[in-house]
Amino acid sequence: MTDHAECLLRLHDERFELEDYQSGVPRWCSGCGDNAILAAVQKLCRDERLHPEKTVFVSGIGCSSRFPHYMKTYGFHGIHGRALPIAEGVRMARPDLHVFVNTGDGDCCSIGAAHWVHAVRYNMNLTMLLHDNEIYGLTKKQASPTSPRGTRSNTTPRGTQLEALNPLTVTLGIQNVSFVAQAVDWIPEVLYQIVRAAFHHKGFSFVRILQRCPEWLPEHFEPYVKDPKRTLLLHHRDALQLSEAVARTYSNNREHDPSKLAAAREMATQLDPIPVGILYRNPAVPCYEDLRRSDKLRTADFIRAGLEAEFDKFTIWPCTQN
Amino acid sequence: MKNVETLREHIVEVISDSGEGAQRCGQSLGSIAARMGNGIWTVEIIPAEIRPPARSVAGASGNRIRIGAGPVTNGGDRTDLVVAFNEQVLLGRVRAGELKPGCTILLESMWREHKDLNIKLAYSEAVEKLKGAGYRVYEIPMDAECRKLGLSPERGKNMFALGMLCSIYSLEPRLGREQIALTFGKKDKKVIESNVKLLEGGYAWAEANLDFKYRIPAQAPTEPNIVVNGNTALALGVLASGMEICAMYPITPATSASHYLSDVFEKVGGVVHQAEDEIAACTFAIGASYAGKCAVTITSGPGYSLKQEAIGLAVMAEIPLVVVNVQRGGPSTGQPTKAEQGDLLTAMFGSHGDAPKVVMAAGTIEDCFYSVITARKIAETFNMVVVVLTDANLATSQQPFPRPKFDPAWIAPPADQSAVPEGMQPYDWEAATGLARRFIPGQPSGMHALTGLAHDRASHVAYDPQINEEGIHFRSLKLAALQRTLKAPAIHGDAQGDLLVIGWGSTRGAIEEAVDGLRAEGAAVSSMHLKFLQPLPPGIGEAMKRFKKVITIEANWCDRPGDELIDESNRRYSALAMLLRARYLVDVDCWSEVKGQPIKPSSIREVLRSKLATTEEAVHD
Numbered sequence: 001m002t003d004h005a006e007c008l009l010r011l012h013d014e015r016f017e018l019e020d021y022q023s024g025v026p027r028w029c030s031g032c033g034d035n036a037i038l039a040a041v042q043k044l045c046r047d048e049r050l051h052p053e054k055t056v057f058v059s060g061i062g063c064s065s066r067f068p069h070y071m072k073t074y075g076f077h078g079i080h081g082r083a084l085p086i087a088e089g090v091r092m093a094r095p096d097l098h099v100f101v102n103t104g105d106g107d108c109c110s111i112g113a114a115h116w117v118h119a120v121r122y123n124m125n126l127t128m129l130l131h132d133n134e135i136y137g138l139t140k141k142q143a144s145p146t147s148p149r150g151t152r153s154n155t156t157p158r159g160t161q162l163e164a165l166n167p168l169t170v171t172l173g174i175q176n177v178s179f180v181a182q183a184v185d186w187i188p189e190v191l192y193q194i195v196r197a198a199f200h201h202k203g204f205s206f207v208r209i210l211q212r213c214p215e216w217l218p219e220h221f222e223p224y225v226k227d228p229k230r231t232l233l234l235h236h237r238d239a240l241q242l243s244e245a246v247a248r249t250y251s252n253n254r255e256h257d258p259s260k261l262a263a264a265r266e267m268a269t270q271l272d273p274i275p276v277g278i279l280y281r282n283p284a285v286p287c288y289e290d291l292r293r294s295d296k297l298r299t300a301d302f303i304r305a306g307l308e309a310e311f312d313k314f315t316i317w318p319c320t321q322n
Numbered sequence: 323m324k325n326v327e328t329l330r331e332h333i334v335e336v337i338s339d340s341g342e343g344a345q346r347c348g349q350s351l352g353s354i355a356a357r358m359g360n361g362i363w364t365v366e367i368i369p370a371e372i373r374p375p376a377r378s379v380a381g382a383s384g385n386r387i388r389i390g391a392g393p394v395t396n397g398g399d400r401t402d403l404v405v406a407f408n409e410q411v412l413l414g415r416v417r418a419g420e421l422k423p424g425c426t427i428l429l430e431s432m433w434r435e436h437k438d439l440n441i442k443l444a445y446s447e448a449v450e451k452l453k454g455a456g457y458r459v460y461e462i463p464m465d466a467e468c469r470k471l472g473l474s475p476e477r478g479k480n481m482f483a484l485g486m487l488c489s490i491y492s493l494e495p496r497l498g499r500e501q502i503a504l505t506f507g508k509k510d511k512k513v514i515e516s517n518v519k520l521l522e523g524g525y526a527w528a529e530a531n532l533d534f535k536y537r538i539p540a541q542a543p544t545e546p547n548i549v550v551n552g553n554t555a556l557a558l559g560v561l562a563s564g565m566e567i568c569a570m571y572p573i574t575p576a577t578s579a580s581h582y583l584s585d586v587f588e589k590v591g592g593v594v595h596q597a598e599d600e601i602a603a604c605t606f607a608i609g610a611s612y613a614g615k616c617a618v619t620i621t622s623g624p625g626y627s628l629k630q631e632a633i634g635l636a637v638m639a640e641i642p643l644v645v646v647n648v649q650r651g652g653p654s655t656g657q658p659t660k661a662e663q664g665d666l667l668t669a670m671f672g673s674h675g676d677a678p679k680v681v682m683a684a685g686t687i688e689d690c691f692y693s694v695i696t697a698r699k700i701a702e703t704f705n706m707v708v709v710v711l712t713d714a715n716l717a718t719s720q721q722p723f724p725r726p727k728f729d730p731a732w733i734a735p736p737a738d739q740s741a742v743p744e745g746m747q748p749y750d751w752e753a754a755t756g757l758a759r760r761f762i763p764g765q766p767s768g769m770h771a772l773t774g775l776a777h778d779r780a781s782h783v784a785y786d787p788q789i790n791e792e793g794i795h796f797r798s799l800k801l802a803a804l805q806r807t808l809k810a811p812a813i814h815g816d817a818q819g820d821l822l823v824i825g826w827g828s829t830r831g832a833i834e835e836a837v838d839g840l841r842a843e844g845a846a847v848s849s850m851h852l853k854f855l856q857p858l859p860p861g862i863g864e865a866m867k868r869f870k871k872v873i874t875i876e877a878n879w880c881d882r883p884g885d886e887l888i889d890e891s892n893r894r895y896s897a898l899a900m901l902l903r904a905r906y907l908v909d910v911d912c913w914s915e916v917k918g919q920p921i922k923p924s925s926i927r928e929v930l931r932s933k934l935a936t937t938e939e940a941v942h943d
Contacts, residue, residue: 053764053765057771069782072769074763076771077771079605079632082601085601086609088606088609089607089612089613090612092606093566093567093611093614115602294593296591298590302591303562303591307728308728309589310561310586314554318544318546
């Protein structure tokens with residue numbers, strides 16, 4: 001058999017099972033929305049046949065950021081707020097890897113907010129999942145920037161005084177935004193579709209996932225979970241296509257063209273019903289790594305030539321006598 | 323024929339308002355002298371403001387060039403001769419105490435006839451005052467002479483001045499012409515021609531009108547040298563190390579390294595990423611390193627403070643990383659453009675918890691180049707953070723050093739993408755050294771979640787107290803493993819005597835010059851300069867035992883024993899002195915100066931002289 005044929009055969013044989021991506025037993029609380037996100041992502045990896053060794057999940061700190069520990073891929077559980085710049089470094093160094101970012105509302109929208117703004121502007125090819133439960137979980141119930149006004153927590157015993165920050169409007173306001181979507185943990189089919197679309201987008205895909213925290217805010221999303229009318233599903237022939245079952249349950253749905261930025265911004269301001277779907281997508285925005293990376297092969301000879309050329313500029317040669 | 327006085331060395335300054343070209347004149351003078359075979363050390367004179375008002379005392383911009391008959395290792399003491407384009411910038415240098423008593427001043431005289439009465443008056447008053455103070459003032463109509471040549475003094479006075487200096491120091495005018503051709507090589511031929519005309523005009527004027535002329539003997543160099551400042555040397559080191567990614571955030575005085583690197587890095591396939599902040603710069607570099615391309619972040623004091631948590635992450639997860647800290651005055655915003663060695667302890671002990679990392683300091687401009695190459699190598703061999711310390715003094719000074727001969731071993735190898743052997747874990751710490759093979763994304767069978775949490779050999783989060791201690795133990799052992807590979811630092815002077823001076827970083831040249839001066843007078847003093855601060859190399863303890871007394875010279879604060887409240891129970895020692903006292907239980911004294919200026923060899927000589935005197939007293943008692 002030729003090498004070529006063997007290679008083709010191997011390609012054909014390369015099938016992955018969910019177990020190929022599962023590592024350990026998640027230590028999230030039962031009923032935590034993170035479990036649904038994990039299930040959707042593992043399914044995506046299997047369906048896309050992502051090589052586990054070529055896949056990296058980068059996270060910050062918080063409940064959400066335990067995510068890489070439960071994936072049998074490469075993972076980088078970093079420090080609070082800094083998942084994005086770490087992932088950007090990975091992406092710049094290695095265009096051959098699939099890079100995902102898992103972050104939470106505290107991690108991304110509070111301590112790491114500067115990086116969030118700039119990550120949108122860099123538009124590097126990363127899939128970012130914002131696990132937004134609107135509360136600090138791991139540090140035991142403090143208000144987060146996305147907690148709605150009035151949320152009682154250990155640091156706001158009489159309720160928060162400020163209006164919540166809206167991650168969608170913020171992201172859609174940043175130059176170079178190229179992909180913004182919103183999902184909810186309690187509609188797994190749509191969550192999967194959105195994560196998949198985000199993965200296929202070349203550029204920085206920002207997916208905000210509203211997720212339930214049964215421990216600290218058990219009732220928080222219940223009205224939305226119980227009443228499908230309080231979810232507004234967005235579909236479009238170039239974006240999400242709803243299955244019959246989903247469309248029947250979530251009859252409050254409408255067409256939304258993700259290529260229209262103004263419409264996306266308008267949609268993003270809506271809080272109730274919750275818009276779910278792809279709000280905005282623009283595949284034409286260039287990726288920072290493509291603008292910056294060189295395609296030259298960095299051999300020792302190549303580096304040497306560059307270095308010698310620089311030395312030449314600064315060299316004082318011994319005087320030759322006239 | 324003029325009498326030509328032979329000098330061992332001279333310190334020359336060329337100063338003007340910013341934008342008048344004194345910088346270029348000074349740099350060219352340095353290059354010409356270096357080509358003649360003189361030792362040189364040049365320092366930029368930079369005003370603190372971007373556009374200071376014209377003719378202001380704080381606005382001096384230019385260059386200070388120390389030219390020697392032999393090698394020159396530092397900026398030296400005070401200035402012997404200064405060319406000034408106006409009297410105000412000159413007064414600034416006088417007030418700063420930078421001029422030697424009796425210093426020769428070549429001053430542009432056009433202000434004497436200026437139409438603004440205030441300027442006219444200020445000029446003549448200043449000249450009288452300077453003459454009264456004993457300076458040798460020559461008023462020179464540079465402006466008028468340029469006009470006589472039919473050329474614009476605004477654009478060419480600096481080359482006229484260069485011509486004068488070539489004549490004064492008996493430098494070959496041919497080298498001046500060649501230097502102009504080099505400097506303006508990319509420009510119109512006419513530009514080169516008019517600059518050469520100005521140079522020759524200045525030369526002829528000085529030959530005809532000045533009553534003095536010097537010669538500083540030179541030894542024609544036999545090998546090519548390169549002349550760069552410390553920051554350019556750092557950037558060249560990054561190129562030569564094979565690193566591919568530099569992540570930075572603008573900060574003085576480190577940024578010029580990244581400016582230069584930005585210009586040249588892409589030509590060899592590298593990327594300078596200007597991050598949104600210092601933390602992002604550090605974590606971006608960590609991400610790239612983790613993915614198999616060891617990266618560097620270049621910063622200065624305040625930025626170094628901001629990076630601490632990220633540095634701790636790299637230590638904990640054992641990710642190689644090179645961090646360059648071009649030190650400036652601190653704390654807080656401190657003195658952005660001034661030199662200090664205040665970050666040694668932060669470099670060693672910064673970041674919470676036990677976070678062992680390697681700390682190196684460059685002692686010369688040449689060291690700035692090689693340190694980065696060594697740092698990358700250590701970082702990847704030991705999976706550690708390596709901090710390279712330089713400072714504002716090295717950053718902006720120029721000194722020739724032998725053109726480096728490329729060695730393919732400098733270059734980082736490509737990221738290992740081979741499959742990880744069955745059963746191997748990401749932190750299989752070797753019992754004796756703490757070393758473990760690094761797993762890089764892309765390597766089959768190496769998948770694991772790296773974490774900044776305490777972890778076991780499999781990179782699983784540790785909940786067991788034994789595991790936490792095991793990790794701390796092995797991360798610490800790596801420093802010992804590195805220490806075993808280091809050589810004992812050389813001793814400058816005899817291996818025993820009355821006094822051993824220990825220093826680190828940019829003070830090297832000044833300390834050794836002071837020691838040489840005293841040794842020539844018969845004093846039994848030697849010095850030792852440390853490149854590795856953490857781990858400290860072997861041999862220091864033994865070396866100290868062979869001297870009656872030991873003192874460090876540093877540019878970071880130590881309490882003055884003469885202060886009323888200060889005694890042995892509360893005296894704060896300089897950083898290195900404190901470390902040496904703690905490690906070797908030797909009564910190491912220290913002397914420091916934190917004025918933001920490089921410490922002068924003459925100051926060190928006086929300190930050592932008095933220390934030696936007390937040593938003799940102690941022996942006679």
